[in-house]
Amino acid sequence: MLIGKFKYISIISGLLLVFTLGCKKELKLDDQTVAIVGKYSVAFKDYKSRYQEYLDATYQKDNLFLRLGVLRNMINEILLRNYDDNKEIFENPEFKKEINWAKKEMVLAYLKEEDIYSKIEVSDEQARKAFMRLNEKIAARHLYAPTEEEAYRLYNLLMKGASFDSLARVVFTDSTLKNNGGYLGYFTWGDMDPAFEDAAYGMKPGEISKPVKTAQGYSIIKVEDRKKAPILTETEYLKKKEQIIRILKISKKKEYERKYLKTVFDEQKLSFNDESLKQLLDLIKNGESSSKEISPTVLKREAAEYDGQKLSIGTVLKEIRQIPYYHRKRIDNLKKLKAAIKGLLINNTLLNIAEEKNYAQVPEVKRAIQNAENNLYLKYKRKEVLAKAQVPDSVLRVYYRKKIKKFNKPPLIDVREILVKDFQRALRLKKRLLDGEDFAALAKKYSLRQWSAQKGGEIGYSELDRFGNLKKILWDAPVGKIIGPVKIEDYYGLFRVEGKIESKPMTFEEAKEAVLEEYKGEFQTELMRDYLKKLRQKVPVKRNLNLVKKFIL
């Protein structure tokens, strides 16, 4: 499974992984060396294993074109790593964060495989049970209830003689289940919630179960029919046994993970201070780079506590700032922040365990970390090369003319707003607006978004896309129309459109940056190739083409 995960990563990166530098002594194109790049060489065994991995990951067939391609990539990586300026990348704090994050992920993945998944056991008895079930179909109907109490109420009604049909009509909102008396049709092993399945396979046709707790709630099951495959032979079982065990193991992963986490982390011992978390959330959202401005008293405030250990705003903030940006940016509300803190605590606990067991030093993990590092480096390098690439105006102009429809100024809209906390207040304000009171004056007095309230609720011309769900309502509304109250997160908003500017095509000068961006996106392979070509001119490269052509996998 671990290998599988790495394969997945390598496909994402698009570039090939692993490369090893040859020895420093004498550089010779012998039968152990496929290429010499300046002071470096590519060893045949590294090349071969990487090529094999590449084929495995992409499901391609061995051919000369691919052999040369993999070699070219390995040579390019050496060129980029050793004959180009990488100072900016290695000093980029985001890059460092991502590397650290990747290291942790690899160690954690190994821990999961080693300490959790490998412990999953499937007995012959379990496999046999699954096999029996697989060979038997059951037709059943059920009634659903969200709570145990409601489930028993339904159960009692059934026992008193109410029909499944009549009760199904009440309990289901789904129109099929509502009208067919909760009939589910035939199912077999693995189709249903495990608890549901266990209960159903233990019942005779016509029997009604007591409420059964499932992942969704409670079900009362009535088995209508059981259909067995005519003969079950030992040979058939042995033929399918491996497959059944594999599927059973996969299905048990979540359960084992949960069990394991319970032994190392106790959620009951975790508590939050909501006030501090709100402050923290503001700091995360706004203060990307402004750590200097935060007062130490704020940083010292307690944000969470786990098992007697207090976590200050400062501590959590530091941890969160270590998270790579693309994960960090998703923490935009209190719920996600709490989840993030819990996740960090769990990760730290698991990493401590991994450290005690020295998992980071396991060769398999080391190799995986190296792969991940290389991938990240190449990702950043590609970004850097593209960012620095120069494209002459004449080329851009041609591209602009070809794609002129793409380059538009976004529609702009000017809106006034009043945001308040409750619906009744919003209604009262709307009535006052309809009665002719001044929007700006009411906004100043009542709107909870201070910066706009100060300007009489006016947001000023801004891109329509900023308004998210409201986009269509606002754009469709005539200027001057009072809109709302509309619920937006925890607020109720009243709006008035002050003006609109339709989307227009941009001139080349206006669009130039966007054109450049678009162009680079489309021609990144070509730009990369040009860049590497220039690098190669500075460094002597020799390839052992004979070896590449002739080796047998």
Next chain:
Amino acid sequence: MKNCYHLQFFFMIFILTTLFACRVDYATLEEPQPSWIADAVFYQIFPERFRNGDNTNDPDKKSLYGSYPHDTTSEWHLSPWTSDWYKLQPWEKANGKGFAYNAQRRRYGGDLEGIIEKLDYLKDLGINAIYLNPVFESPSLHKYDATTYIHIDDNFGPNPQIDQRIIQGEDPSDPKTWRWTSADSLFLKLIREAHLRNIRIIIDGVFNHVGITHWAFLDVRKNGPKSKFKDWFTILSWDDPSTPQDEFKYKGWNNVAELPELKEDANGLIPPIRDHIFSVVERWMDPNQDGDPSDGIDGWRLDVAEMIHHNFWKDFRIKVKTVNPDAYITGEIFWDDWKNNKLMNPAPWLKGDEFDGVMNYQWAALVTNYFIDKKNKISTASFLKRLAELDKRYDYRFRFQLLNLMDSHDTDRLASNIVNPDLFYDKRVSPFDNPEYDVRKPNADEWQKLKLIALFQFTCQGAPMIYYGTESGMWGADDPDCRKPMVWDDMVYEPERANISKKPRPVDTVAFDYDLFEYYKKLIHLRRKEIALRRGSLKVLYGNNEKDVFAFTRTHADDEILVVINNSDQNQAIEIKMNKKAQWKNLLTDEVVYQKELQLPLTVKKKAGLILKRI
């Protein structure tokens, strides 16, 4: 023994006083919502029977297609507005089917132009809000079986032919394709004209069921299980094309085949229906969609509201109030158990997250019990106690938000209710299910009772609502007789002579009752002038079982109004002990009444009331 009884009663009054007085903390008191409701006086209009303002748009035989009794072959004509109600017209006699059958085929041609024409009449009467029975396109006379919610009935508008063509060009399931018909435009004009006169309009929202000519239902009928709208209805069995019979069966409201019920799940009407209805809500509440709802209706009366899940009404409220925070939502909450004479408790809908008010039928039943019943009449003390109990079930502000009505299109008219005492409210109140029901016009004493009830209605907390024609002297048993054509002062009516009841009837002249009209006008104007009558707190000061007299004050800031009701058949002299010296002005006669120190001696005529203001 007598004294003992008295003591008990006074004791009871003492408790009542504390109940009624409702010591309120004004700082935390919530204002009635919407802002205009406490000041509203409602007038209910049944459009087909109010006024035929345009006789070029009158229904024809074809327009009846899809409505009970599904007879579009036998001879048919528009019914003459002023004819004797139970008398069969020659073509009705010809089909031999009798009154009940033919009454459902009758059309009198009432329309929107007629309502617009009479807005000044309503303005003169003094009302400031109209509840319109259904106005959406439908084949029946009552229009509770909608063909669509998107358009106003073509026979209510100026040009039925053009309207049908416009409708055919639309996809009713896609709001973007909806257009305005000539009837729609005239309805928007009605709103405009009403708003110019400071009259608000709420309309009937019938969202539990539709008619068999409804576009979605027709699609289901035509395309069977393949229809996009198959989930909108509860289909019990589909038609089997291989048999000559029609096996298509579905669930109808109350098992009425003409009214297929819209489907619900645990949250009320299923999402596609809900979305459609919400688009309809927006269409009629902000027709030009500029965000300013002043061109739209001012609220909804929701038909058989208890038959749709609370969760739907919660969403509905948010939708309605989002479009217009000042809209009024009121529900028809009527029967809990019809067989056992049990009316529904409206409190579950009056928690602030569903309805602003309901049609206050429980109030009407109680008033009937006290003011109208003879053998079953309840005592003054019991009346006051039960009245207070009704209001205890919801927050204080809701008592100003309810529609206090005595009758509607679903009950016998107040005047006929008075002629037929000792029947449970709205039960067996028609010659069809009660051969003893008396269909005659009320006599002078009975009109006097009506006036007394009106006086109580217009001095109570809660928005009074009068059913069209009550002010002009109309009477009539339950549906269909409560839906006679409006009696106007510019028409000459055939006397009512024909009868279908077992009880013999005299010949009754039918004419606009100027005296009654002026009386209602006076009460309405009084209520609109005196803020204490609209928004004041209510406190019972006096109650006497033997004299059948009670008195209460309505107090708002420095204004105090004393209302005295004599429900007995004799003139009564009473003395009320006040807590400070004052003089009083009789607001109906302008006479001044003096206190003797703290005692206020009063004489109240039989079946009459006083409205006094402290000066």
